[in-house]
Amino acid sequence: MSRVSVVTGAASGIGRATKELLESRGERVIGVDIHDADVIVDLSTAEGRAGLADGVRRVDDGPVDAVLAIAGLAAAAPPTVAVNYFGTIATLEGLRPLLAGSPAPRAVLVSSMAALMPTDGELVGLLAAGDELAALARAGELAQDPATTGAQIYSSTKLALDKWVRRQAATEQWAGAGIPLNAVAPGIIATPMTADLIGTPEARHALLGLVPMPLNGIAEPIVVARLLAWLTSEENTHLCGQIVYVDGGSDVVLRGDSVW
Template sequence: MMRTVVVTGSASGIGRATKELLESRGDRVVGVDIHDADVVVDLTTEEGRADLATRVGELTGGRIDAVVANAGLATPTPQTVAVNFFGAVATLEVLRPLLVGSDAPRAVATASMASFLPADDELVGLCLARDEAAALQRVKQLLEVDQGNLVYSSTKAALCRWLRRTAPTPEWAGAGIPLNAIGPGVVETPMTADLTATEEQRQGLLSMVPMPLNGFMGPDVPARLLAWLVSEENTHLCGQVVFVDGGSDTVIRGDATW
């Protein structure tokens, strides 16, 4: 049976691969991005997030089956916080009412293996407190002391914690909506092109993100996992971050499961 799935960040990378995979299986996909999409909005802004709900509702008649909150950035900038955490959470929250009419509603976010790398506790806390203005200001403070490398991991850590706290609530699990995330390792997409251009860069990245199983991956790999998580087959995963990282999690964290 055809399902209607909203995929953010659909113009490139994991989002595009997910959109193409779902469409190849007969689903209808409403792509969302800042360009080349069915719904063109800027998820770094409150206006864009509100427009997302309105536009998707208009295109789908107010009923969807799944949401893939995938849009993200990896730059040490305030925009990364605005998209990776506040944009992702807003996407899931504003589209949740449209899931209610589905016989098998599903929702998933794209996190990262970076969620268990060093992060800035203050930035994570501000995200979880939903204080966007202060979170964006904290990024500027981190940049001033040359700690911009903590921005991306902090956004993903905050997203995972929000998801763990939110998934079992009446609004999600209580409404029969599995809410989960994936945690990819290094995916070769336009977002990572500058980090994987040379062999020296690739080896340096692998020293930080070890991937003993088959090394770096193409966007089709996380796309297949996202597709299963929003499928009717996924009935009982709740608040899980499923790492598809070539082994980074096991190498870095060893016996620890969280």
């Protein structure tokens, strides 16, 4: 029997590439997005998050084998906090009960190598505390200067997600239930989210100066999709709590061996 996966952000970018890849392999995919998806919800809102599980059940009332939390924003604005962090956590925690009936349940979220960039400690702390109102307010303060502090909104949400994965993956709710929980951290990917940043040779050169990708440069969404497909496959039995960089070498260049 083919596996059933839920993919958020399925209408474009990495989410769309992942949905199409899994479907090409004969899997059943329930796409979630704010438009052009099987389940239409807005993960920036409490109402959208609360309706996600019911929406998935209406499409397919059987067990779910994998949850891929891919939906995200990169704007220097509070909605990035709402979708990237609170929407992602609500997706994974809200759909986790649907994984219980699978013989090989899997879960993964999309982070970013941006977590290695400057972040705002106060915002990261508020995210870890689950204080959405305060986190949105802090993001509003940071957004007043989009070019400097505003840029830290996105990176802070991704760092907070990395920390959440590390704290949760080995718990009874995840590893104890036989669910490998991991994250991928892409470098620069050619998606609608990055279109303005890589639209000219000059822009691409400038961005790669900040995010070095010595191995093959800027990647297409399918590169990340292939990794996500393996992480949520039956083959992945023991990878637990890992942030897997698929960044053309950015992490290596920026951190070297300092991680040990």
